Amino acid sequence: MLTKDNLRFSLIVFRKELRDALRDKRALRLAFLPPLYFVAIFVGLVFFAVNIANDKKVAGVNSIPVYVEGEKNLPELIAWLREQGAVIKNVESGAYQQVKDKKMDFALIIPDEAKQKRAKGESAPVWLVYDGANQKLSSSIGFVRSQFYVWSSRVGAVNLMARGLAPDVGSPVMLREDNIADEQKMSVYLLASVPLTLLLAAFIGSVGFSADMTAGERERRSLESLLITPIPTFSLYLGKWLTSVVLTICILSMQLILLAIAFRFLPFNQLGLRVDVNYLDLINVFWALVPVVFFAVALQLSLSIFAKSFKDAQSLIAGLVFVPMMLNFYTMFNPGLFYDWWLWVPVLGQAVVIKEILLGGSIAAFAFWKFWAMGLLITFLTFWIGIKQLRRPKIVYGQ
Numbered sequence: 233m234l235t236k237d238n239l240r241f242s243l244i245v246f247r248k249e250l251r252d253a254l255r256d257k258r259a260l261r262l263a264f265l266p267p268l269y270f271v272a273i274f275v276g277l278v279f280f281a282v283n284i285a286n287d288k289k290v291a292g293v294n295s296i297p298v299y300v301e302g303e304k305n306l307p308e309l310i311a312w313l314r315e316q317g318a319v320i321k322n323v324e325s326g327a328y329q330q331v332k333d334k335k336m337d338f339a340l341i342i343p344d345e346a347k348q349k350r351a352k353g354e355s356a357p358v359w360l361v362y363d364g365a366n367q368k369l370s371s372s373i374g375f376v377r378s379q380f381y382v383w384s385s386r387v388g389a390v391n392l393m394a395r396g397l398a399p400d401v402g403s404p405v406m407l408r409e410d411n412i413a414d415e416q417k418m419s420v421y422l423l424a425s426v427p428l429t430l431l432l433a434a435f436i437g438s439v440g441f442s443a444d445m446t447a448g449e450r451e452r453r454s455l456e457s458l459l460i461t462p463i464p465t466f467s468l469y470l471g472k473w474l475t476s477v478v479l480t481i482c483i484l485s486m487q488l489i490l491l492a493i494a495f496r497f498l499p500f501n502q503l504g505l506r507v508d509v510n511y512l513d514l515i516n517v518f519w520a521l522v523p524v525v526f527f528a529v530a531l532q533l534s535l536s537i538f539a540k541s542f543k544d545a546q547s548l549i550a551g552l553v554f555v556p557m558m559l560n561f562y563t564m565f566n567p568g569l570f571y572d573w574w575l576w577v578p579v580l581g582q583a584v585v586i587k588e589i590l591l592g593g594s595i596a597a598f599a600f601w602k603f604w605a606m607g608l609l610i611t612f613l614t615f616w617i618g619i620k621q622l623r624r625p626k627i628v629y630g631q
Contacts, residue, residue: 238470241463245471246478249445253475259440263479266437267487270429275494277425282502296372301327302342306350306358309342312383318376331361337369338362340376353391427563427586430487430517431556431579434524437483438476439549442532445472447545450537465622469533469615476529484521488514513589519600520582520589523607527578528552530614537621559583575602578610 253259301323303310310320323330327339339361346356358380362373449455458468495509532549539545559580575581581603585595 238464238467241467242470242474245458245463245468246474249472249475250478253441253444253479256444259444262440263438263483264486267429267433267483267490270433270487271490271494274425274429274491275498278494278498278500282499296375297321298372298376299323299327299330299336299339300342301325301339302344302346305342305344305347306356308387309358309380309383313376313379316375316379318379328359328361331363334363337366338373338376423587423590426491426590427583428556428560430484430521430586431524431560431583432553433484433487434480434521435528435556435579436532436549436553437480437525438529439532439546439552441479442472442476442529443536443539443542443545443549445475446533446536447539448542450539451541459622465619469619469622473529473533473615476532477525480525480529481522484518484525488518509590516589516595516600517586520585520603523603523611524579524582527607527610527614530611530618534614534618534621537618555579556583563587575599576606578603578606581606 296318298313298318299321300310303320303322314320323336323339327336327341330336331339341359341361343357343359346358350356360373360376360380362369446455449458459465492509492511492514531552535549535552536545539548556579559577560583563580563583570584574584581599585599585603588595
């Protein structure tokens with residue numbers, strides 16, 4: 233099929249379709265605006281996270297407001313919380329009801345009996361009241377809870393020493409934690425949306441053009457005129473495919489360039505993250521996504537052939553957007569799970585590799601050959617289906 237004449241005919245169709253696509257300014261805007269939106273949303277999320285982090289920092293320590301009722305009953309506990317960076321806000325009374333009425337997020341209630349029992353050396357009750365349904369409080373509640381346990385253990389150790397006992401008697405087992413994830417790996421949550429947006433750009437970047445070159449021409453009855461020309465069906469399909477591929481690659485390249493600029497200037501260091509994505513990493517990401525562009529465009533064209541109108545084609549191929557979304561969400565919700573055979577699964581393998589590249593990991597060269605092997609296989613299969621359908625009377629004449 234790849235003869236000199238076929239390639240020449242394909243280039244003729246390619247130039248014709250590309251010229252028509254570039255004339256459609258509205259379609260071009262709709263195709264090239266999503267990368268701007270994706271990058272803008274990502275930048276906004278980073279600055280939002282930086283703003284929240286800065287709001288919780290005063291003189292280099294975390295500043296968490298803690299509402300306390302009965303501050304005078306355990307002044308040493310309150311002093312400890314202040315030393316750790318908490319901002320104590322005294323509540324005269326009714327803290328429980330105020331938390332219930334959502335006038336404050338949470339409160340530490342120290343009853344009068346706590347002072348009396350503390351004086352007797354007995355366990356003093358302290359209430360931490362909060363709404364567990366509010367997920368935004370998890371870090372603040374965790375801070376107060378952990379500091380309370382630290383203070384309690386220190387006081388317990390002092391009491392044991394006062395009675396002539398070793399503090400280790402009260403702690404027969406000591407748990408020590410070591411988080412082996414470095415700063416680079418901790419950025420996975422912030423960068424989790426980047427592979428998804430890149431896969432979406434590669435998968436549906438030129439949906440409108442693909443639908444217009446097949447179902448749109450079928451609706452306008454211009455497809456019949458093309459099919460009765462001496463141009464082989466393979467050359468006709470290849471020319472349309474090349475047009476969508478070139479446009480999709482331009483859209484994908486634009487998004488990668490914008491991300492490169494964003495990674496260069498975004499203040500990740502203020503979040504305690506070390507994100508170092510160089511230009512070679514972005515080239516590797518591009519190299520991994522090109523096979524996705526190849527078979528995604530072929531799928532768009534082959535599916536659009538079955539539609540009788542441009543709108544029907546858009547509705548038919550709109551379901552393709554769920555392929556990268558579902559597979560990428562699976563990797564996001566299972567970050568520690570990986571199997572070697574994933575690299576043979578289109579889109580899933582790319583999602584894993586892109587995330588690893590953005591996090592500073594190393595990728596073996598053979599992974600990219602797996603992407604290309606599977607991508608070209610699916611592309612050839614969809615080519616065969618699309619070319620076969622173009623010669624059917626039902627497709628040509630709309631019977």
